[in-house]
Amino acid sequence: MFDKELLAWHDAHARDLPWCGENDPYRIWISEIMLQQTRTETVAGYYHAFLSEFPDVFALAEADIERVFKKWEGLGYYSRARNLHKAAQIVAGELGGRMPDTAEGLLKLPGVGDYTAGAIASMAFQRRELAMDGNVVRVLSRVLCERRCVGETAVRKDLKKAGTALMPESRPGDFNQAMMGLGNMVCVPVHPKCGSCPVRAYCRAEQEGVQAELPKLPPKPEKKNLPVGVALVFSGKRVLLVRRPDEGLLAGMWAFPSFEGARGEKDVREALKEMGVDAGKGVKLTDAQHIFTHRVWKMKGYRYDVRTVGETEGRRLVDLRGLDEAALPTAFRAYRTAARDMLERMTEEE
Numbered sequence: 001m002f003d004k005e006l007l008a009w010h011d012a013h014a015r016d017l018p019w020c021g022e023n024d025p026y027r028i029w030i031s032e033i034m035l036q037q038t039r040t041e042t043v044a045g046y047y048h049a050f051l052s053e054f055p056d057v058f059a060l061a062e063a064d065i066e067r068v069f070k071k072w073e074g075l076g077y078y079s080r081a082r083n084l085h086k087a088a089q090i091v092a093g094e095l096g097g098r099m100p101d102t103a104e105g106l107l108k109l110p111g112v113g114d115y116t117a118g119a120i121a122s123m124a125f126q127r128r129e130l131a132m133d134g135n136v137v138r139v140l141s142r143v144l145c146e147r148r149c150v151g152e153t154a155v156r157k158d159l160k161k162a163g164t165a166l167m168p169e170s171r172p173g174d175f176n177q178a179m180m181g182l183g184n185m186v187c188v189p190v191h192p193k194c195g196s197c198p199v200r201a202y203c204r205a206e207q208e209g210v211q212a213e214l215p216k217l218p219p220k221p222e223k224k225n226l227p228v229g230v231a232l233v234f235s236g237k238r239v240l241l242v243r244r245p246d247e248g249l250l251a252g253m254w255a256f257p258s259f260e261g262a263r264g265e266k267d268v269r270e271a272l273k274e275m276g277v278d279a280g281k282g283v284k285l286t287d288a289q290h291i292f293t294h295r296v297w298k299m300k301g302y303r304y305d306v307r308t309v310g311e312t313e314g315r316r317l318v319d320l321r322g323l324d325e326a327a328l329p330t331a332f333r334a335y336r337t338a339a340r341d342m343l344e345r346m347t348e349e350e
C-alpha cells in the first residue's frame with residue numbers, strides 16, 4: 001500500500017529537524033509559519049531562539065510587536081510575524097489559550113492558510129488533513145500523472161482529494177511529513193531519484209516516463225523593478241527611523257525613510273520635505289537591491305545631516321545602541337551597516 005511504503009521510508013529516513021516528533025500545537029504552529037517562505041536550514045537556526053523568548057502563546061500574545069520583529073529579523077516576510085502576533089492574541093484572549101483543533105478552526109487565524117491549517121491539524125491533533133506545499137503538489141502530480149496546470153484551483157482541489165484518499169487513518173501528521181520529505185529528498189524537481197523511491201510502484205508518471213515533465217507549473221509572474229530612494233538622516237549622533245504604514249509592504253515596521261518611485265537625490269530630498277524634514281543636498285551612498293516576492297527594490301541611498309527632527313509616534317532618532325536594538329527589515333541591511341559605521345565613527349570622534 002502507498003501509505004505503508006511511504007511511512008516505512010519516513011521512519012527510516014526522516015530528517016532530524018528541531019521540530020520533528022513535536023506534538024505541541026503552539027510549537028508546531030511556530031515552525032510551520034517560519035517554514036512558509038524560508039528554507040528549512042535557515043528556520044532551524046531561529047526556531048529554538050524564538051521559542052525560548054516566547055515559550056507559549058501567552059508570552060507571544062503579551063510581547064511587544066517590536067520584540068517579535070527583533071526575533072524574526074533575518075527570516076524576512078515580516079507580515080508572518082505580525083500575523084503570528086495577532087493570532088496569538090486571539091488564541092490567548094478569545095480562545096482561552098487553546099489552539100483550534102480542526103483545519104476549519106485554524107483557518108480563521110490570521111496568517112494560517114490551507115497548507116498550515118492542514119499541517120497543524122494533522123501533526124498536533126491527528127486530523128486526516130492533507131498539507132499541500134510545493135513538494136507535496138509535485139509528488140502527487142507525478143504519482144497521479146496529473147498533466148493539467150497545478151496552478152489551477154480545480155486541479156489543486158482534485159490533487160487534494162486524491163492525496164487525502166491516500167492518507168491513513170492513523171499517523172496523518174507523519175504521512176504529511178513523509179510526503180514533504182519525499183518531495184524534498186527523492187522526488188526532487190529536476191532528476192527525481194525514482195530508483196530509490198519508496199512509492200515507485202504506484203507512480204503513474206514514472207510508468208509513463210513523463211515524471212521530468214511534471215508538475216506543469218503556471219508561468220512565473222515577472223518581478224517588477226522599482227526605484228526606491230533611501231535617506232539616512234542624521235541629527236547629532238543619532239539617525240532617523242520612521243514607522244512604515246500599517247498596510248502594505250513591511251507594514252508597521254521601523255525603517256529608514258524610503259520612497260518608492262524616487263529616482264534620485266532631489267526626489268528623496270523633496271519627499272523628506274513633505275514629511276517635514278528640511279535637509280540640504282544629500283551625499284550619495286551605496287546602491288542596493290532587495291528582491292521581494294513580486295518586486296525588486298533598486299535602492300539609491302543618500303546621507304543627510306540636519307539640525308533637528310521632530311520626534312513623533314511614528315518617527316524616532318536612535319543612537320548606535322538604539323540602531324542595534326531596532327528590528328529593521330532585511331531589505332535595508334546595506335544601509336543599516338552604513339548607518340552603523342557612521343554612528344560608530346561619530347562616537348569615536350567624541
Ligand code: SF4
Binds near residue numbers: 139143188
Ligand atoms: S517514482 Fe519518481 S517521479 Fe514517481 S514519486 Fe517516486 S521519485 Fe517521484
